[in-house]
Amino acid sequence: MQAQAVERSLTGERAVTSGRRRVVGGRTFWFWVFVAPFLAGLLTFVYVPIVWSGYLSLFDARNTVTPRPDQFVGFGNYVSLLTDKAFLTSLGTFMVFTVVIVPLTYAFSLGLALLLQRIRVARTFFRSVFFIPTAVSYVIAAMIWRLSLFNGARFGMVNTIVRSLGGTAVGWLSGDTPVYWVVLVSLRLWLQSGFYMILFIAGLNRIGQDMYEAAALDGATGWKLFRHITWPQLASTTAAIVLLLVISAFQAFDEFYNTLATIGGYPPFARPPLVYLYLISLGGGSQNLGLGSAGTMILTLVIVVFGVVQLVGTRRLEAKR
């Protein structure tokens, strides 16, 4: 659905609603034929596990998904996580990370989309070039970043450049200085910008050409055109993208884990809450499912709060206009 809409917007094609036809077997029947499998999947694999997690989070459930009554600990798991300095640090770090990465990815993807709207030559080619990283596995990308580009040895790719400019090799992931953020942020931008760029292009294509023409007649060009036409018209796209970006910032796992984890463990810096929860609840084949569930409940709550705040904020802004 979303892909089709994007495609339509990309080609500038308008959705055409075909005339209603008589449906054999009744609409309700076919509605359930198509919806039931997905609904069943959603219930089984999404909602039941969420509810079950909530239940497990109240038990000291180790190596079991059906805890005994004597393993009931009430909110003990929540208390131990919320008094765990490492967990709180990871939450704090990732709130800061969110505040930085969301505007950065947003600006970067919007910039790419605007640039690609302007060029006349090889537009499809460049769209594909910037979109392809989205299709790359996070694991593979993390390995390229870690082993090749930002390898801390003197012969790492970036270090070779640094040395040729007269600098000394940098230990990108060693943790001495926060340069590991350069690695992680560049990796995330590379992996994700292409996708949001496509969403922005779709949004840009929905702005009618007549708006720009009218503005041009009033003498608006360049920045003014962007400030007063493009930007406000992208409001709904922006709201959706920011929400997606916030969620994905809190769900950070793959590229962090694969960039920074070693066989000995994961360093205490740049450690997303999900990675920390993974380590303490499932690391090394352990199954501290109660603690892990409590952690995911806390994280879900944080994401919900962020989402609601953002939604309310967007509504207020729109109402003002």
Add this chain to the structure above:
Amino acid sequence: MTHHAPLGGRGISRRGLLAASTGIAATAVLSACGTNSGLSSSSSSSSVGKANLSQWYHEYGEDGVQAAVTKYAAAYPKASVSVKWTTGDYEKAVSAALLTQTVPDVFEYANGPTADMILAGEVLDLTDVLGSAKSQFNASIITPRIFRDKIWAIPQTIDMQMLYYRKSLFDKAGLQPPTTFAALVDAAAKLTTKDVGGFYAGSDSGVGVLGLLLLWAAGFNSISSDGKNVDFDDPAFYSALAAYKAFRDGTGLLRNASAEWYDAAPFINGEAAMQWTGLWALPKVKAALGDDFGVAAFPAIGSAGKPAVAAGAYGACVAAKGTDPDAAKAFVKWLWVDQEDDQVEFSTAFGTHIPAKPALAAKATPLASGAGAAAAKLVADNGHVPDIRWTTAIGTAYSSALTNIIVKGADPKTELAAVVSTAKTELAKLA
């Protein structure tokens, strides 16, 4: 979410069990890139009245292991045993399977089952299976894995980590292999040149792999004798960590190389004069450097310290909910206690490992002389295995503290206080 290895590769699968040293076992992640199909192979004879048992292995990186374990299973006369060769994240696969109704009857697990598995009643006590044969096994492998006075796994074969050093470089500089940490620091600094680093133990400066070794080499255990706290919350250990931090800040410690510590490539390429890596690297190092290398333990730190090497062994476990637990126990006894020829073959025909019974090491050609023999002796004299009570949560807290102390320069006492707090909570649950 994908939970793949940061680095996967063939031929390195057994070393993951040693990774439990700081809590995050990466056994499975290490074997993620193998080539086997993961299909189960069943032994042929399945007559009426015989028990049907399933036996799970993780994917060993070395060629021939799968064929060998299938052959052992097929040769067992009293039950029909089907081998399941599990690719991917083995530990997760086993712990998930143990929650279901179709559990593996017999399975291997890094250093034996976890304390949580035992407390949840997922595995059976194998004390009687080992019986009087216990004395034939390497005590340093068995003792730290005893939980509530019972033995829960039979060690299959021992793998270990040690210090490799270049003899020619030491001779040229007029140095002896280090037996104290001060000597290691001194040698590393003297051997460092523009192109060759002194000592290498991974791009995290050794925090990951040397975590437990530092405390063993400083003369401590991971868990105190009463089982209620860690053993190393002590000024002598604060000094040991400060010494390691100074070493890292100096010139002798190579911080980055072409590969991680578990790959001997940096040592073979001449990037470092000394490297901490595993016994598994021995065949490659020998082929590349001939006699120009030696092996040693991690040297003693401080006046109460003792040299130490890390050892580990996959242990054969029996699931409590299996189809026929008694038959499964009998099979484990037959294969891992009685069949000594198979045990020697399993240890030494596919890469170099050390049989869990020291007497068998003499029968194994690669361990008869040279560095192989030295490695076997290091395990017997200086070997340490992670304590079964050293849980993932304690390990995570400990490795975080170590990074903060060694990399970020935090105060050892404050940082270790956080480990003590985690450990006390965890250990109270295991008491």
